[in-house]
Amino acid sequence: MNKSFVKGIMVLLILPVSGYAAETDYQAAQTKYLDDSRNTAIAFKTKLGGILKAQLETAGTESAIGVCKQIAPAMAAEYSKNGRVVKRVSLKARNPLQGTPDDWEKQSLEGFNQAKREGKPLDTLEASAVSSDGRWFRYMKAIPTQAQCLQCHGKPSDISASVKALLRNEYPNDQAVGYSAGEIRGAISISHQLNITQ
């Protein structure tokens, strides 16, 4: 018996124990979680973008670093409830502890970059899947780099000396620089636990 056959059987066995009596319930759960993920990603992005823009305009770039450092992870934690986990990930993370993608996230981010090269509009790029053990519904939505992001994620000439110094101090392993507007900065990644009954 080959390996993929064994895996196929395991998935079939796991699904009923994880709370779904019938295949139709499982499909319904996926539709529900896709809707929820799309809404959550847009709400998260709109709220964080608004706070960041206000902070940049009223208090300046140095102070807005705090929005990204404290508010973004706090907001991700706030949206992570009822079996849902929300994160921001990137192929070039600033904060490797929070932002390093797992295998599926990495694959999806590479897929987004490929789609961008093929000319697809960035704000339509999303991916979804069920994890191979059948326990998680996964979703990702691409985050485009906008002009206002460049003062902290752009080329060396876009970033002021004082911001560079602050970033160097806070993030010695920072990879999240060198971007241009219109590139993919990363993605919002959302996982829903499928064996939860609500």
Ligand code: HEC
């Ligand atoms: C004022 C500086 C600043 C600006 C402006 C800024 N960022 Fe960031 N960004 C940061 C910091 C600092 C972090 C690391 C946060 C942490 O510690 O988790 C970060 C992290 C991120 C992450 C998480 C992945 C990673 O690299 O760790 C994404 C995604 C991201 N930023 C996207 C954006 C986008 C999109 C914009 C523009 C709309 C933007 N940022 C504007 C400072 C900034």
